[in-house]
Amino acid sequence: MKDMNQTSPVFSSSRALAGAAWMIAAGIAFSILNIVTQWLTMKLGFPSAATAFWQYAFALAFSLPFLFRVGIRAMRTSYPWRHVVRVAFAAAGVMTWVAGLAAVPIWQAIALVMTSPFFIIMGARIFLGEYVGVSRWAATGVGFVGAMIILQPWSDSFTWAALLPILSALLWGASSLITKSLTGVERSETITVWLLALLTPFNGAVALAAGFSVPSGQILFLLVAAGLLTVIAQYFLTLAYTTADAAYVQPFDDLKLPLNVLAGWLVFGYAPTGYLWLGALLILGASLFIMRNEMKKERRTA
Known part of the structure; x- marks a missing residue:
């Protein structure tokens, strides 16, 4: 059996490279997702509340294999209301983010949401x-x-709509704080399952209140793509944080700004x-x- 110290330098460098690659891949997936979302809301005029609901409903459908794997037992918790409040903040953040993408250029929204x-x-x-x-x-x-x-x-x-990305940053920040308080008392599977299980109903309630819209044709195709991209981007993000130290891969997350600027320029001509x-x-x-x-x-x- 080889000495672990002999292999650890190579192992560490390979994990660091892989972590950076997964974080960049997540940034690319999120950039494409933002383009799809803005095209749906700004170009095709599909309501932002309905866009958020269907995006995460399809993401939930694509996540069902994970839910079946961890099982309903993962939802056992002594802090149900803390999970509910956390997901409510997250859902409100999603709604304001999608509404912001319907009103302001991608580059501005991305830069402002980085205040989280x-x-x-x-x-x-x-x-x-x-x-x-x-x-x-x-x-x-x-x-x-x-x-x-x-x-x-x-x-x-x-315009006041420009404040929506900052509001989403505030709401996601509040959700992150509750998540931080839960990590010391809950398993990661429990935190994830509660988010997946509750986010779609919360979004559905808001979409219903705003006037429910059923997609078809091109809009339906783009919403399915948005749901798949949501799962892929989150999966890449999880791989990045599990492969390398969070402190190392976090700066690569900041590449989402130039990536989204480039995507907005190529698709919408934003300069x-x-x-x-x-x-x-x-x-x-x-x-x-x-x-x-x-x-x-x-x-x-x-």
Whole structure:
């Protein structure tokens, strides 16, 4: 039997490369998904609430093999209402995100939704009582300055719909905080199954209230494709985090901005202006600074 120390360097480098590749693949899948979603809502005029419902309904159908594999026992929990609230926030985030894609260019939506880590930091301080130092508050402030540069609420071209991606970032941040509180007391399978089981009914209730729409023809085909892309993108994301350390693969997730800018330019002809890159640079820089600090803190704790 070989000594593990002899093989670990090669093993680590191969896992790092694979983790980065899976994260980039997830970014490409999400970019295509965003194009499909915006085409459905902006070009074909299919209601955003119905788009969100059918997308995740088809994603649930494609996820049934996983649900059958883990079984109904995975839903056993001592914290049912925490799961319900978490999924409610996630569903609201999905709804506002799809509505945002129906109203603003992809590049703007992607850049603004990247403010989610800053909402998580503030929520962790307020609701979880975590310590937030001066550096993290400063990084959060820089990130929001970047968001304001992209939004430009002082300009004549500003519309309130541009705030929808930020609202979705806030809602997804709230869902992430509850997920964080559950990871210490629940199995990952339980957290995943509750999300899959509840997300479609939540989206369905909103779609029903907004006026239910049944797809057909090209719209039906695109919605099935969106559901499949949702599952593929999430699966690639899971592979990335299970193959390599989260702190290592996370920066590759930031490639979703240029990937979505490229996709929006190729399909819709969106040409982002210079202020996007300034605002995005501030948001990305602040996010990476926070991640670097977290890595240092984890090493000190270890």
